[in-house]
Amino acid sequence: MAQGKPAAKKTWLGSLTGRLTRITAVLVACVALLNGAIDLGKIVAHIPIGDRERLNSELFRINFGKKPIVEQPLEVATSNMKVPLLLQVFPSGDLFVRYGNFEQWLPFTSVKVASVSILPEAYAQSPFPSQAAVAASPNTQGQRPIYIDLDKLRAEALKVSAALPNADSIEKTYVLAEMKDDHPYFFERSIKEYSKKFVAEPGYRFASFDFLVSSSNHYTPGKIEIVDNGRAIVATFKLKSGAALDRYRGWVQGTLRTQQLRSQ
Incomplete structure (x- = not known):
């Protein structure tokens, strides 16, 4: 034992x-x-999947925070539904289209996007037709195409800016663009509140405004109001980004179109 x-x-x-x-x-x-x-x-x-996704990602990065020189909201409607359509042309000539929940960037010139390949010099060409092909395509409807002259639009914008001090009423567009791409928590999402202030031109005050969101992700709108006796507009909103395990970003990009009157 x-x-x-x-x-x-x-x-x-x-x-x-x-x-x-x-x-x-x-x-x-x-x-x-x-x-x-x-x-x-x-x-x-x-790593975006596919050439179109890589192109969208690259053009979004290039044009984020820039003001479009042409912006046209439209609406496609039937008897029982309506779908909003937004068309924007940026100073680079790149085109942004949002149709309902679908968004697509189109390059003004051919853009080379890196291909996921074992060969570092390999590139995939843009899936869109070349400018020469577009110019040579016949207009089967017999209608005159819309012509956008970027150089002329830039020159006209400079003339309008120079004429501002002599006008009793002016229209000016501001860009609201903010991105939240930090991930401070490992398992929890992160939400941040923002406040952006836009100041009227010297000698003018805001009379009215209209805000058009062109692109957003995990964005919660707040208030947009005229303050300081018309001298400024303040926009508040929230953006959300994912945890370190789910690294999604939050952003908002839009144009604030304002009408300003000369101060008495």
């Missing part, structure tokens, strides 16, 4: 050690798998 007790104690300790070893191995494996999944998610999140 006395000789059996040490053996039993040794067996119990060995069993406990084995359990702890297995638990430690499982924890290490779980941590390794989690870290691998996070790294893979980061890589995948920054």
